Amino acid sequence: MENTKTISRRGFLQASAAAMTAAAGVPALKGLVSTGHAMAPAPQQGEISDHFTACDMCFNRCGMIARVRNGRVVKLDPNPKFLKSRGMLCARGNAATAHIYDPDRLKTPLLRKGARGEGKWQRITWDQAMDHTAEQFERIAEKYTRSGIMFSPGSDMQSQFMIRFAEVFGSYNITSHETLCLLSNHRAYLDTFGETPYPDVLYTKYIIIAGANPYEAIITPDTIDLMEARKNGCKMVVLDPRYTKTAALADEWHPIRPGTDMAFFLALAHVIIHEGLYDPEYAEEMLFGLEEFRSHTRKYSPEWAAGETGIPAEDIRRIAREIAAAAPTAMVYTGRRTSDYEDSTQIRRSMAIVNALLANWDRPGGILASREVGVRAPYFDIPWYDDNPDDRIDHGMAPGLIHHEGSFKLMRDAIIKEQPYPIRGWFTFKTNFMQTAANRNKTIEMLDHLDFIVNADITMTDTAWYSDLVLPSPSFLERNDPVSALQGSSACACAIWRDAVVPAMYESRDMRWICTELSNRLGFPEAFDFTLDEYRTWQLESIPEAAQAIKEDGVYYNPSKVYGIYFDVPLKTQAQKIELYNQRYVNMGLDPMPVYKAPRREQGKFRLVVGRTAFFTHSNTNNALLIEFKDENTLWMHPRAAAGLGLRDGERVFVTSDAGRVQLALRIYEGIEEETVYMATGFGALSPGQRLVHKRGASIAEVLEDHADHISGNMAMHETLVTVSRRLS
Ligand SMILES: Nc1nc2c(c(=O)[nH]1)N[C@H]1C(S)=C(S)[C@@H](COP(=O)(O)OP(=O)(O)OC[C@H]3O[C@@H](n4cnc5c(=O)[nH]c(N)nc54)[C@H](O)[C@@H]3O)O[C@H]1N2
Numbered sequence: 001m002e003n004t005k006t007i008s009r010r011g012f013l014q015a016s017a018a019a020m021t022a023a024a025g026v027p028a029l030k031g032l033v034s035t036g037h038a039m040a041p042a043p044q045q046g047e048i049s050d051h052f053t054a055c056d057m058c059f060n061r062c063g064m065i066a067r068v069r070n071g072r073v074v075k076l077d078p079n080p081k082f083l084k085s086r087g088m089l090c091a092r093g094n095a096a097t098a099h100i101y102d103p104d105r106l107k108t109p110l111l112r113k114g115a116r117g118e119g120k121w122q123r124i125t126w127d128q129a130m131d132h133t134a135e136q137f138e139r140i141a142e143k144y145t146r147s148g149i150m151f152s153p154g155s156d157m158q159s160q161f162m163i164r165f166a167e168v169f170g171s172y173n174i175t176s177h178e179t180l181c182l183l184s185n186h187r188a189y190l191d192t193f194g195e196t197p198y199p200d201v202l203y204t205k206y207i208i209i210a211g212a213n214p215y216e217a218i219i220t221p222d223t224i225d226l227m228e229a230r231k232n233g234c235k236m237v238v239l240d241p242r243y244t245k246t247a248a249l250a251d252e253w254h255p256i257r258p259g260t261d262m263a264f265f266l267a268l269a270h271v272i273i274h275e276g277l278y279d280p281e282y283a284e285e286m287l288f289g290l291e292e293f294r295s296h297t298r299k300y301s302p303e304w305a306a307g308e309t310g311i312p313a314e315d316i317r318r319i320a321r322e323i324a325a326a327a328p329t330a331m332v333y334t335g336r337r338t339s340d341y342e343d344s345t346q347i348r349r350s351m352a353i354v355n356a357l358l359a360n361w362d363r364p365g366g367i368l369a370s371r372e373v374g375v376r377a378p379y380f381d382i383p384w385y386d387d388n389p390d391d392r393i394d395h396g397m398a399p400g401l402i403h404h405e406g407s408f409k410l411m412r413d414a415i416i417k418e419q420p421y422p423i424r425g426w427f428t429f430k431t432n433f434m435q436t437a438a439n440r441n442k443t444i445e446m447l448d449h450l451d452f453i454v455n456a457d458i459t460m461t462d463t464a465w466y467s468d469l470v471l472p473s474p475s476f477l478e479r480n481d482p483v484s485a486l487q488g489s490s491a492c493a494c495a496i497w498r499d500a501v502v503p504a505m506y507e508s509r510d511m512r513w514i515c516t517e518l519s520n521r522l523g524f525p526e527a528f529d530f531t532l533d534e535y536r537t538w539q540l541e542s543i544p545e546a547a548q549a550i551k552e553d554g555v556y557y558n559p560s561k562v563y564g565i566y567f568d569v570p571l572k573t574q575a576q577k578i579e580l581y582n583q584r585y586v587n588m589g590l591d592p593m594p595v596y597k598a599p600r601r602e603q604g605k606f607r608l609v610v611g612r613t614a615f616f617t618h619s620n621t622n623n624a625l626l627i628e629f630k631d632e633n634t635l636w637m638h639p640r641a642a643a644g645l646g647l648r649d650g651e652r653v654f655v656t657s658d659a660g661r662v663q664l665a666l667r668i669y670e671g672i673e674e675e676t677v678y679m680a681t682g683f684g685a686l687s688p689g690q691r692l693v694h695k696r697g698a699s700i701a702e703v704l705e706d707h708a709d710h711i712s713g714n715m716a717m718h719e720t721l722v723t724v725s726r727r728l729s
Pocket residue numbers: 056154155177178180181182337339429430431432433435436437438456457458459461473474475476610611612617618619620681700701704717
């Protein structure tokens with residue numbers, strides 16, 4: 001493997017920006033790393049060794065090669081054999097050196113001394129930390145049952161260990177960041193196609209992107225494949241109330257009024273059906289409920305939708321005809337985050353149904369079924385505890401709750417009400433709900449109902465700051481992880497693992513170690529009585545050849561079927577076809593077909609929407625290299641709206657909702673719909689332990705009201721109406 005030349009930090013940042021984001025117009029770097037927060041300088045002399053790993057700066061897990069000199073990671077490069085990320089790393093992946101050598105890393109276990117959030121900590125040993133946690137878990141379990149502890153593993157290759165621990169311990173209350181992410185999308189596609197599909201972006205010829213921003217919210221391989229597809233003549237239509245980088249590089253951008261996408265997609269379906277632009281043979285064979293849907297969409301004409309969306313009727317009609325002409329090599333991009341509206345599942349169902357009408361399921365350039373990877377989940381016994389409640393705390397609170405994920409929003413409400421039963425403990429790992437769950441004040445209110453909060457993170461996040469016990473974790477470059485299966489539509493079905501590139505820093509310990517220690521103390525040592533090698537061997541039982549490939553190339557590919565997986569197999573829906581009409585929904589008292597309801601609007605108020613920047617992952621903003629791209633968040637507002645309020649660019653404004661109030665600088669910008677405002681996530685940290693973002697900018701979690709998607713219980717983050725003012729009234 002080739003060695004890399006040492007380049008300056010500035011040079012490497014520029015190179016990394018070029019990898020993905022510069023093409024989309026990232027602002028120029030302002031200077032070198034902030035003083036006072038610089039990492040120790042990297043060694044300039046000595047042999048460089050190369051190690052395969054997988055990036056963990058976001059959830060995509062792109063293939064990476066770490067270059068190590070004198071025991072220190074000096075540079076990170078993409079693994080050219082890694083097809084999912086097409087041999088690339090984004091700026092965040094490159095900046096993982098600042099993540100691992102962040103001077104704000106947690107170094108030892110810390111036990112809270114003063115009041116929660118007061119910041120008085122005592123260093124304790126790991127033995128003390130594990131004894132204390134085991135005692136607290138036992139105490140809570142005895143008094144409130146084992147389900148009295150909630151477990152929140154974030155997205156990590158070791159989260160499966162926390163889930164195994166929680167299940168053997170006996171708690172039903174496991175939830176993950178996914179309940180703030182994409183569950184309504186999963187729900188919508190499960191209830192239409194019986195599966196959550198992967199978009200075959202690379203080969204598509206026409207793509208509508210609504211409620212997604214893949215040139216900044218990077219999803220591999222979609223982001224890179226979209227650029228390639230465009231070179232091959234794919235037409236791209238973007239609907240977004242913001243002029244994002246994706247909008248900027250599209251053929252058409254429509255600044256849709258937020259919350260009205262269903263009107264647009266029902267109107268597309270109206271045109272496709274009523275002008276007979278679909279394949280009747282395919283419809284006969286594959287679609288369930290087309291006749292009901294035909295009558296259902298009669299009233300949803302482009303002229304009607306224009307009034308709702310702000311997109312001219314002739315554009316809607318034209319787009320419908322164009323995409324139907326490109327079918328089946330055409331798609332409505334399936335997207336990922338759908339933590340948007342109370343009606344998100346039905347909004348996404350309207351998009352799924354347009355895909356169904358395009359006949360693109362399971363076909364090149366369409367939306368694809370999951371491929372076989374072959375990684376197995378090792379079996380373990382889950383004991384029965386007689387005194388446990390009947391089910392998870394949020395059971396029955398949303399008709400389409402995805403059982404193993406739950407709904408953080410509904411769980412938090414239930415914990416505050418202490419109904420149907422109390423929860424008194426919380427174990428969070430690699431998530432920062434204080435910054436990423438809407439309505440921070442409500443999260444703080446929930447904490448008041450908890451006796452014991454333990455958090456494992458690499459840095460003192462806001463969630464750690466409000467915990468009782470904080471455990472320092474090793475970064476992804478410092479630990480051995482089990483096998484993970486990844487999908488990338490036609491690009492790959494692959495398996496990876498991670499071996500430590502450098503030893504764990506400070507006193508950090510990984511989740512497997514923590515779960516082993518706790519299970520030993522809590523009387524079920526057999527649950528973690530295995531070595532990591534044994535565990536990997538179990539995982540790879542049906543694909544033993546994978547181990548060698550992972551060692552040699554950093555990745556194993558399963559040459560499994562890509563297209564036509566369902567050609568001879570019935571779909572996993574009740575009707576065994578694609579359900580435009582969902583009979584199960586009728587039984588649950590839900591609309592069997594998406595029914596449009598106009599979003600609420602109030603005079604003088606703006607809808608606050610969330611969205612990513614290419615250089616940060618959620619609340620991971622405390623990174624000395626990445627903060628150079630954007631050191632503070634601002635409130636975006638349209639010039640006419642600002643003029644109406646007499647506000648000037650750059651001045652500090654108050655943003656007030658029913659959930660809270662923040663103050664930040666105004667950015668007057670034409671690239672936002674007039675009734676919408678926006679601010680980036682991950683700023684205004686309460687914790688002084690994150691020095692680069694502590695009190696810098698404002699936290700959107702503080703103003704976002706907490707709503708839930710009615711069907712899946714997924715958090716709905718775009719239902720907040722705010723006022724914006726110079727002074728407090
Ligand atoms: N306002 C707003 N809120 C959102 C969103 C939004 O767009 N705007 N998006 C939503 C979506 S889609 C999602 S997926 C969620 C994500 O929600 P979270 O999962 O809470 O997101 P992160 O901020 O990425 O939190 C990851 C945490 O892991 C820590 N960490 C990083 N590496 C390691 C490690 O190796 N070990 C350990 N133990 N910890 C580590 C980081 O310090 C950070 O605290 O947020 C949701 N919330």
